[in-house]
Structures are given as structure tokens and as C-alpha cells.
Amino acid sequence: RMGVLENTGAHLTVERLRLEWNPTAGVPTPDRRLAFRPVGDTDELIALMTRTLDGTLDAHSRGDLAQMSPHEAAVKHYEQEFATYSSPREWWRIGTLGEDGEPVGFVVPARNAYHPVIAYLGVVPEHRGRGYVDGLLAEGTRILAEEDVPRIRA
Structure with a gap:
């Protein structure tokens, strides 16, 4: 289908992958480098979101x-x-370097109209490339898994 569309001048702007977790996979191991705390308020989350947009590869954000x-x-x-x-905003987490440390990013586990999801996660530019995204994803998965969900989509 993409080839047919490309022949008419269309081009791919974004490719999305749907990932799915289910309980048989087990809960991922926490990243011991990170501590997690709830998001303080909307302004704090928007500030972190703003920072993570610097250098984003997400086509829609760009x-x-x-x-x-x-x-x-x-x-x-x-x-x-x-x-x-x-879903409760208490699920949303900020990952920090140790207790009360510098934020490295955040994860927003949620329930949309259809499924439990990892709605968004981001790593601030100065901490990218160190694998913190895995720890953020693991924390979001853990939070939703505690709710006995049959699957999580991301």
C-alpha cells in the first residue's frame, strides 16, 4: 500500500509501533539508578514535557x-x-537520580478510552542515551500491573 501511495506523491511522515505487555511477561525489574515520585502538579509536568521536546524525534511533536x-x-x-x-493522576511519575535528585524524565501510565496505556514518557536531553527510558517504562508498567490489567499498550 505504501508503494502505491508513494507513486502518487505521498510520503510516510511517521511510523508507529504498537507494543503490548501482558501479565505472563512478568513485571520488569526496576532501574536501581532511579527513584520515583508522583508528579507535583500540572506546571511541573508541563515544564518537563517542554524540556523533553528539545531534540525530539517524534514527527507529530516536530x-x-x-x-x-x-x-x-x-x-x-x-x-x-x-x-x-x-485514570488517577497519582499514577504519573517523575524519575529522579536518587531520592530528591535531579529529574531525568517522566512516565504517564493511564487508561484511555480503550486500554491501559503508557500514554507518554520522556527523558530530558541531558540524560538521554543512558537507558533511563527502560526504567521509566518499567515503572509505568509496574503501576498498571498493580491494577491487575489484562494488557498494557504503548
């Missing part, structure tokens, strides 16, 4: 950044997606 500031893009994403989740 499209937003071509039209608005990183802060405006973060607010837009928060208001159009995160604010609509009915």
Missing part, C-alpha cells in the same frame, strides 16, 4: 514545534490528551 513554542506544544498535548484521562 510538526507542532514548527508552528509553536515548546511550552505551547506541551500545553496543547497536556490539554488535548492528559487532561482527558479518567
